[in-house]
Amino acid sequence: MRTRLLAFALVFALALVSLSLGQPAPTAFAQGGMMRTECKEDLTGKTITLHTFGDLSGPFAPITQPLAAGFADALKYYNANGGICGAAITLQQDDTAGRQEQTQSLYQRYRAFDPKPLMLLLYSSADAELLREQVADDEIPVFLFAGSTIGLYGEQADTPGWIFAGIPLYTDQFGAFCRWLGKAWTTDLGREGSPKVGHLSWEGAFGRSSETAETTAYCAAQGVEVVGGEYFLPTATDVTAQINNLVSKGANVLFTTSLASGTALIAKDLVTLGLEEEVLLSGVNWALDSSVGLLGQATFKPSGLPSTDNIYGIMPYIWWDEPTDGTKLVQEQFTANQRPLTARGISYLAGFGAIDTYIELITQTVNRVGYDNLSGAEVKKTFETFKYDALGGVFKYNFAENVRAQNSARIGRLTYARGADGMPIVVEVGGNKLLVPVVLPVTTEFETVPDLKPGGADVVN
Amino acid sequence: MDIFGQPGFAVLQGLITGVLTGGIYALIALGIVIINKASGVFNFAHGYMMLLGGLLFWTFFQNQQLAPIVAFALSGALLAILSTGVRYPATWTRGGRVAFISVAWAASGFILLQTDNLLLRAIVGTALGTALLGLLIERLTIRPLISQPLFTTVMMTLVVGEVLLGVTQLTWGSVERSLPIFATTNALGLPQAYPPIRIRDVLGGTVVIKTELLIAFGIAVAAFTGFVLFFRYTRLGLSMRATAENADLAQAVGLRVRAVLAVAWAIAGVLAALAATLHGSSTALAITLPGLALRVFPAVLLGGLESIGGAFVGGLVIGLAEKLGTVYFGSDVGEQLIPFVVLMIVLVVRPSGLFGEKRIERV
Amino acid sequence: MSANIRPSGVFDTTYTQEMRINRTRFDQILSAGFLGVILLLPLLSRSGPFGIDLVQPGFIGTVERIAILMIAVQGLNLLVGYTGQITLGQAAFMAVGAYSTAILMRGGVSFWVALPLASLFSGVVGLIFGLPSLRVKGFYLAMATLAAQFIIPWLLRNPLAPLTNGSSPLPVPRADLFGQEISGLSLYYVLIIACLLAMIVARNLIRTRTGRAFVSIRDNDVAAELLGINVFAYKLRAFFVCAVFAGLAGGLLAIEARSISPDRFDLRTSIELLAMLIIGGAGFSQAPIFGVSVLAILRETLIPGITPTLQEWLPRLLPFVDSVNINAAIAPLIFGVVIIAFLIIEPRGLAYRWEIFKISWKLRPFSY
Structure with missing residues (x-):
């Protein structure tokens, strides 16, 4: 009996050894054809966790659920292709349901993890502003997928903290939009008179972030007048009154800091009021997303295209349909994991890019200080001079002491994919016919967005 | 032309939209009033019942495979429960009742399984599903609380809302869904909402009436009229009124009081689904829908807790106040403040509401 | 009630003895032991001075939040449990306390001055929304407080935005004590001591004339009026005290979280506070300990613990x-089901069960 057991154990051990020998050696650079810093240390057998929480089930759900899918697929892909210098990446993820109380208690739990999180990935302005002081106390850097000025630089915009943003600040986005609008109004857009912008956004920290004294002054200097702002709850069902209020003040452009249903509702009510040609709809980067394009398909303009056709906005990244190595990789994984068309938006791309960025960030930190000295403070140091083209340039980061947010962008336009005959392409998903939303760049070059935080370089007095 | 400093057409627009949205508010208020009338429970969970009902409708309306089976099971369960409670005409024998139930089940099942008309299937399926939901809530959570203090029932309906929210999120997640029922098909073969009615050059501008909202308002008014007739002329409706008037007396004359309460909850469930569907058709179905019911609570109080007509008036008044408030003071004030200011005013000036019973004790 | 049941051999010979909280040596040991464990907790964690890793640091944070919420729930208990009025606006009163503390501190006022002022101000706001109790009671009063739950955050978001940052979170400066910043360990002790003081105040308030008036209003308001109790004045007092406690909790929350926003004080927070009271046992002074601990541990430990398993199997x-x-989905589902179970099976809550347990312990072996 004993010999049999021994023999069995021996065979088992041999099998294990042969299995581990059969594993390919880690190749941690040039993952998926894109350049990445080469590892100085081999971390095979180790595990590094990425920590993230945010609203998966509240008002941000249409954006964040594909984000989670992006995380999952990217983890699968990168772990199969070397992880972080051979170390496996795991994900610790939680849901705040959009409740600040939940954010607070999750953070308390996360900060107590052993080992302490190297970095926290957040995607809500409100969460970032809430946790700003606390992450600084606990020395946990945050990579934020939102553009909150207070979160990044503090109330007086003079204390860059521990938070770094993956998209431009909403104030700067609005500034960049004004800069383009002032130039393009009579030329590219072929309009008459001068542009007058009204803010029409969600109530809350996120929605109210782009209408500031600095942006209004900057826009005025660009020949764009800001006529005022109206704010609606994410539960609102009708914004015709708000649109009428703004239009009666002279607005011929609406700028929205809202996402998914918020932007779609404005587009729809513009059509309802028959103002879809007269008033140009525009918004922050989230307004240019498939989630908006899909929700807008319940109402059509007289021209026959959905109400959400032709929304202008900020495009601080490369979109799915632009042929680059990065988008090719993401599209491959998207197809391989059989994700629905509805998830083909910015969040999936962002989720994928965030994992890629995290790998690079940790790799650079490990190269500098070694795995054993890895800590939040060291990751923050890496962040402060982090220059990286995530996914081969889909997201371009060049952080510096006073540049805590991604700061280059193009102007883009949300429209629908067309076939060779110029007619929109109709696809069928689960028995429903859908048009395919696409985001096209209007300006081809990435330009640095103006710095419009209080006291920023481009603030006009 | 200006009316109190605002362009006339904008005020007119606010009036029209206010009345039309008020119709949907009235339906929501009616659902709350019916339960309150029958059992004296104020249903704080109504918003969550709406959310679940609306999503149920969406499921039947979109899904072509799973839904009929689910619906068939639902209809069976519902009729089984109904068979124990509803008063049938006294002349019916047991066999007659069984036959009636079987025929009703078979008919609803047949509609659900056979019809290609998604709308019809969705209506039947949702009505059955939400009626069952109402019955379940009443049976599992409200009935055990008989003789408990008011605080307990208030808390219970609040918490039932939480559970419904959990169930909804588990099943449907929180992704927003559009519900194009009042729509035609456009050149691309996609559903397209009916074009809005535009009245040009009135009071210095164009006034727009959303067609979906107009249809929703029409249905809401029709449903309302239906219920008024139901309570006035049908046996079940009369027994519900009798129970509301005096439950002990009603029991003494042979009414099944408990069954009446159960039916009130079932009706409220159906009304919640109807309101959610109408609301969803003019915007979209989102997880934030229960917030809408909160804004209707003032309407219920304004109309009076037990008054069906009051629910209608209250709904319209709140709809109007919200939209006109938005025109004059902006939406921060209109939608977020005015309903609750109305609530405070009602409580201080006339707590029983416009048409409610005056039975507020002062000590 | 149960308090009258004593182990054999324990007699009251004076009124003072009758009114004592800890009546037997066993009670004293139990209270002191509980207090000792709470005070020792942070010393046994990794960040403590002894380097013992017995308590997870995350648990310290949970205890801090339990202490804060206990104050708010005790206030609610005085109004709902003892006076029998319903309020759905407790979170809004917490918001008043939190924002007033933060605004005063940002204006340079010391935390130790700001906190009492803010609590009093919160109490005054509570009085205003308690005024409808002059005309209405029961359900209608609940509605008035529901209006408070919407009107107060609206005020914070819109007209008061220059002071409160509107919808954006408002950063709160660090509090200090004799020039030392309050954080980490000292924050823990400040919160625990504040909670303890609030509990003692509440416990003693119930034993005063005012407390007895509260109970008589709850039990029968008509009879109370006939006894010469000015029902309206006492109801207003209850509202005031309730809101003062809420304000205190809010102020402490502000320095604990160091950033506050109107979203944190929404209707669901109010409902959760009520749920804590129900689970703890409305009308028992120990209710907050039981209710808050159960729900907080459920939320911060149990639910995150089972979620991965559910994600795999469900x-x-x-x-x-x-x-x-x-x-x-899991949090609202579990909360909901737990509270429904309590409402149906034991609406008197855990504190009642605890009394029963104590009685049967004292009467052992004849505990029938």
């Missing part, structure tokens, strides 16, 4: 469930 059992949604 989609297999129920094919229509997507694992992405489980995270969001």
Whole structure:
């Protein structure tokens, strides 16, 4: 009996050894054809966790659920292709349901993890502003997928903290939009008179972030007048009154800091009021997303295209349909994991890019200080001079002491994919016919967005 | 032309939209009033019942495979429960009742399984599903609380809302869904909402009436009229009124009081689904829908807790106040403040509401 | 009630003895032991001075929040449990306290001055929304407080925005004590001591004339009026005290979280506070300890613990469930079911069960 057991154990051990020998050696650079810093240390057998929480089930759900899918697929892909210098990446993820109380208690739990999180990935302005002081106390850097000025630089915009943003600040986005609008109004857009912008956004920290004294002054200097702002709850069902209020003040452009249903509702009510040609709809980067394009398909303009056709906005990244190595990789994984068309938006791309960025960030930190000295403070140091083209340039980061947010962008336009005959392409998903939303760049070059935080370089007095 | 400093057409627009949205508010208020009338429970969970009902409708309306089976099971369960409670005409024998139930089940099942008309299937399926939901809530959570203090029932309906929210999120997640029922098909073969009615050059501008909202308002008014007739002329409706008037007396004359309460909850469930569907058709179905019911609570109080007509008036008044408030003071004030200011005013000036019973004790 | 049941051999010979909180040596040991454990907790964690890793640091944070919420729930207990009035606006009163503390501190006022002022101000706001109790009671009063739950955050978001940052979070400066910043360990002790003081005040308030008036209003308001109690004045007092406690809790929350926003004080927070009271046992002074601990541990330890398992298994059992949604659904589902179970099975809450347990312990071996 004993010999049999021994023999069995021996065979088992041999099998294990042969299995581990059969594993390919880690190749941690040039993952998926894109350049990445080469590892100085081999971390095979180790595990590094990425920590993230945010609203998966509240008002941000249409954006964040594909984000989670992006995380999952990217983890699968990168772990199969070397992880972080051979170390496996795991994900610790939680849901705040959009409740600040939940954010607070999750953070308390996360900060107590052993080992302490190297970095926290957040995607809500409100969460970032809430946790700003606390992450600084606990020395946990945050990579934020939102553009909150207070979160990044503090109330007086003079204390860059521990938070770094993956998209431009909403104030700067609005500034960049004004800069383009002032130039393009009579030329590219072929309009008459001068542009007058009204803010029409969600109530809350996120929605109210782009209408500031600095942006209004900057826009005025660009020949764009800001006529005022109206704010609606994410539960609102009708914004015709708000649109009428703004239009009666002279607005011929609406700028929205809202996402998914918020932007779609404005587009729809513009059509309802028959103002879809007269008033140009525009918004922050989230307004240019498939989630908006899909929700807008319940109402059509007289021209026959959905109400959400032709929304202008900020495009601080490369979109799915632009042929680059990065988008090719993401599209491959998207197809391989059989994700629905509805998830083909910015969040999936962002989720994928965030994992890629995290790998690079940790790799650079490990190269500098070694795995054993890895800590939040060291990751923050890496962040402060982090220059990286995530996914081969889909997201371009060049952080510096006073540049805590991604700061280059193009102007883009949300429209629908067309076939060779110029007619929109109709696809069928689960028995429903859908048009395919696409985001096209209007300006081809990435330009640095103006710095419009209080006291920023481009603030006009 | 200006009316109190605002362009006339904008005020007119606010009036029209206010009345039309008020119709949907009235339906929501009616659902709350019916339960309150029958059992004296104020249903704080109504918003969550709406959310679940609306999503149920969406499921039947979109899904072509799973839904009929689910619906068939639902209809069976519902009729089984109904068979124990509803008063049938006294002349019916047991066999007659069984036959009636079987025929009703078979008919609803047949509609659900056979019809290609998604709308019809969705209506039947949702009505059955939400009626069952109402019955379940009443049976599992409200009935055990008989003789408990008011605080307990208030808390219970609040918490039932939480559970419904959990169930909804588990099943449907929180992704927003559009519900194009009042729509035609456009050149691309996609559903397209009916074009809005535009009245040009009135009071210095164009006034727009959303067609979906107009249809929703029409249905809401029709449903309302239906219920008024139901309570006035049908046996079940009369027994519900009798129970509301005096439950002990009603029991003494042979009414099944408990069954009446159960039916009130079932009706409220159906009304919640109807309101959610109408609301969803003019915007979209989102997880934030229960917030809408909160804004209707003032309407219920304004109309009076037990008054069906009051629910209608209250709904319209709140709809109007919200939209006109938005025109004059902006939406921060209109939608977020005015309903609750109305609530405070009602409580201080006339707590029983416009048409409610005056039975507020002062000590 | 149960308090009258004593172990054999324990007699009251004076009124003072009758009114004592800890009546037997066993009670004293129990109270002192409980207090000792709470005070020792942070010293036994990794960040403590002894380097013992017995208590997870995350648990310290949970205890801090339990202490804060206990104050708010005790206030609620005085109004709902003892006076029998319903309020759905407790979170809004917490918001008043939190924002007033933060605004005063940002204006340079010391935390130790700001906190009492803010609590009093919160009490005054509570009085205003308690005024409808002059005309209405029961359910209608609940509605008035529901209006408070919406009107107060609206005021904070809109007209008061220059002071409160509107919808954006408002950063709160650090509090200090004799020039030392309050953080980490000292924050823990400040919160625990504040909670303790609030509990003692509440416990003693109930034993005064005012407390007895509260109870008589709850039990029968008509009879109370006939006894010469000015029902309206006492109801207003209850509202005031309730809101003062809420304000205190809010102020402490502000320095604990160091950033506050109107979203944190929404209707669901109010409902949760009520749920804590129900689970603890409305009308028992120990209710907050039980209710808050159970729900806080449920939320911060148990639910995150079981979620991964559910995410793996639930989609297999129920094919229509997507694992992405489980995270969001599980908290309201479990909360809801637990509270429904309490409402049906034991609406008097855990404190009542605890009394029963104590009695049967004292009467042992004849505990029938």
